[in-house]
Amino acid sequence: MVSVRSGRCGFKQMRHFTAAATLMLGLAACAQAPLRPAARPTPAAAPQPLAHMVVATPDADHDLLAQLMAGEMALGRTDLKSAALHYGKAMAISNDPEVAERAAMLAIAVHDDDAASRALARWQSLGAKPAPMAQARAQLALDHGDTPEAQHQLQILTDSHDKNAWRDFGQVLVAARDQAQAAQLLETLATPQRLPADPQAWLAMSELGDKLGRHAYAQRVADAAIVRFPGNAEVYVWSAQMKAGNGDTKGAFALLQQATAKSPDNVRLRLVYASLLSQSGDDAAAMKLLDHGPQDADTYQLRAALAVHDKDSKALSALYRQLQQAAPGVRAQNAFLLGQLAEMQHRDAEALAWYDQVGDDDPHAFDADLRSAVLLQAQGKSTDAHELLGQMEMDYLDQPNQLRQAWQLDAEIYMQEQNYPQAISAFTRALQVVPNDPGLLYGRGLAYASAGQVDPAVRDFRSLLKLKPDDIDASNALGFTLADANRDLPEAEQLIGRARAARPNDPAIADSWGWVQYRLGHLDQAVQSLRSAWQAGKDGDIGVHLGEVLWEQGDHRGAQQVFDAVRKLDPHNASLQSTLKRLNP
Template identity: 65%
Template sequence: MTVATPDPDHDLLAQLLAGELALSRADLKVASQAYGTAMMLSTDPEVAGKSTALAIAIHDPDAAGRAIDRWQALGASKAQLAQARAELAVEQGHTDEARRQLSLLLSSGDKDAWRMFGRVLIGSRDAALASSLLESLATPDHLPPDPKAWLAMSELGEQLSRHAYAEQVADGAMKRFGTAETYAWAAQLKLDNGDRSGGLSLLRQAQVKDPNNIGLRLTYASLLGQSGQYAQASHLLEKGPQNAQTYAMRAALAANAKDNKTLEQVYQQLSGAPADVRSASAYLLGQLAEVLDRKEEALKWYDQVPDDDDHAFDADLRSAILLQGLGRSAEAHQQLAEMQTDYLDQPAQLRRAYEVDADLYLREKRYAEATNAFTHALQVVPDDPDLLYGRGLAYAEIGKIDLAVADFRRLLQIKPDDVDASNALGFTLADAGRDLPEAEKLIAAARAAKPNDPSIADSWGWLQYRLGHLNEATQILRGAWQSGKDADVGVHLGEVLWKQGQHEQAQQVFDQVRQMDPGNVSLQETLKRLEP
């Protein structure tokens, strides 16, 4: 048996498939051609409607006209035809025809007429024409008794930069319907146009009309918070329904106000919230627990942050830092090692995981491990200034002065005006007793930039000691010690006092350092030199 198959130009299915394939490639011209053929083979009005939309989209008025006629023949509604013809007229810049068709659309009785009207105008390439049609047809006298339509037209006016029209319609909607939504939109317009007082007033009225509307409460509270009215904003949010967003803003407001009592209250309420809210707020709960010095609880909350949460990486980092602070250093570094594997293909996170690992080693005075972690991080982000600085400090601590100097010099090549790098390089050279003239220039430059910085004063005082200016060194170091009571500054001051023969004063300073930091390595090494 021989089955006759139509050629492609007469095969409806083939044309529809060709059109859809072209659309998947975003090739609108080919899609329009395929649908133009398909609509003549089909009796489905939807095919003609799609052909119409494609012809208008590629700016082909002849094809669009044919498609509209075919669509009409297949039974398109009055509203559909008026919308299509209005789109075509707007596309061609035919103002009178566009106005006539839009009027027909609005008088068609279709329940979606105003939504279709808005779609015609928002899709126009001629904003001036669209604005003119909007203001002449969508007047308060002609808008339907539906607040959604009024708000949609006002928003469309705002998008078309017709601010006066948008406000006129918004005010009319507010007076006619008096709903919370109309007040909220009118408030938004005032805020956008710089009328903060008027916007806040309307938002307050909107919130009164719908006190359980979480979106309104959040918006109003946010604006109050921006004005520094933390207590009022907090009071507003603590009343009514709660969700993850209200808890988060309440916590932020309390933190800005340094109100630990309210933070405790938010923490307790959020801890007892429904499971979905707790899950969405696990990271916030961890943060609150940390602020309230509940480190073990913070660890538990961070462990509950879902893997797909935006804060999952930060939660793991905070957990590692907490573990180290709780004396569980091995667990902290193990956690970071796992993160370094998990985020191997995400450079920003990988760099951060290595950096935190290095910082924890620095706190533990495990400087060799710190240099290794910084080196791994620098392989991910070469010449990163912060990483070079950290590794330089670690190298200096283990006596690898040449490597420390190399890192600081490289950092200053990248950021010539970096004050901390200048100070670090100057101190490292001074401490090693080498290139003292260069050290003096570097530390002097840092001192000029930050004259009240105790760490820079310490470097300058130590340099004076290396230069043999003991009296000047004592004066500078004493001032730095009194302003900050830093252990390393105290060790330097004590050594200078000892060299001046003021052993009793030196011992007093050493005793204070020992009380502050019983395991201070610098103090131990200094005492061995001074009291062999």
């Protein structure tokens, strides 16, 4: 039995904020004086030194902790305007430069120029560092459209030698409201002469230029990075990707060839090169490149994808054997892929075993369980399949997409078992999670129709056609359902005719067309359409329809031949059994 995996959940981290310490003043109660003789008068009690002391409690506007908490709560609601207001008040009563910095950045974010100016002044008076101060002033200048001031501040920032200077520089430009202005500043300041001796900064600026639409600049920086960092594979990869994106495939290949010659064991480099080769139609070269050298999950995955694309069963078998013989850690990391490879080679038992080894924290854990349910059903273990899917439905209650898939598969397995009430129930539960989902409506409509519940089936198909008026399958399904119930035949003919015009060679639609013609009394047209559908599809239900129409035409021998063919094809076909009882009561 496949192991049951528990659902995974995450915990949101609380935001941190600067807290002010509060002082609690405790007063000791006065001890009672001893009793005196009654004859002597009791002197008046001497006033206690702290009896009339008043402890001042600040109002909310002057309570630092209250303002910080209110500001953070507003940030939690993404209410930046309120957060800026509260942090502005907190800044006025705090000597913490971080509070002033937060107040300044929030004021800039909500475009409150006066509050931003006050916060920047306060922050500077509390000892702001030059780099973050220049970043904030650059943001404010960009907000005002003041390009010269923004350039001045950004130059201060990038000249500061702060370790995060160029990252912060990029953040300022990304957040700019005027992207053309940001692009101009990028080209002016992020030149090869000014960029630091850090390849990541060069790549980031090139990527930013590409994002801002300055493709020529982005390519120049990428090419210059190759000269500046000739041993770095990442700069070759990025420059090649840029060239390929701009249509220079030849240039991209030249760069990648140089890079792989220098770094033949670089996995990312080989992946990019192989992907480009495959996109160019040379899967053989891509496979050859990936077959040798270090491997990781991505190389194995791409090799499998290439083999599947080329329908290369030998390559799939070789990859499966290689992974089977890999170290335990490698096998564990690729358990889902091993399961897929085993499935492709019809090794269902092995596939189940591999899927069972996919860990709870693996991104493919859900898919592994889903495929396990499919394989269990294929092995005739439908009870185990439903049990696994039921557990998955519990595990993924808080994940609607996964929950929908589990219910849909559960319903489809019930459909294969011809347990239509259970299928309807599963589809209905899924529709409660994802209302008006086209696939679920279609599936439940089929389940209703198969159960003989025509009215709800028609409702589902009509609902689906309201959502997707051009859905060919829904048009065909509604038309056939109406024709099978021998009602609304003109509408049924129109619906199926629309589907037939869209997909004239579809056997299922030809079957529907033949069936509606039969209901309309056009027996010759019905036989012609049903015979072509039967010859094209050899589907049991189509054969039953053809046999019935032949029987109605009086061709009992021809009908019996078709019924015999259906019996060989599908001995337990329910439609055949019910039709034979009706024709031979």
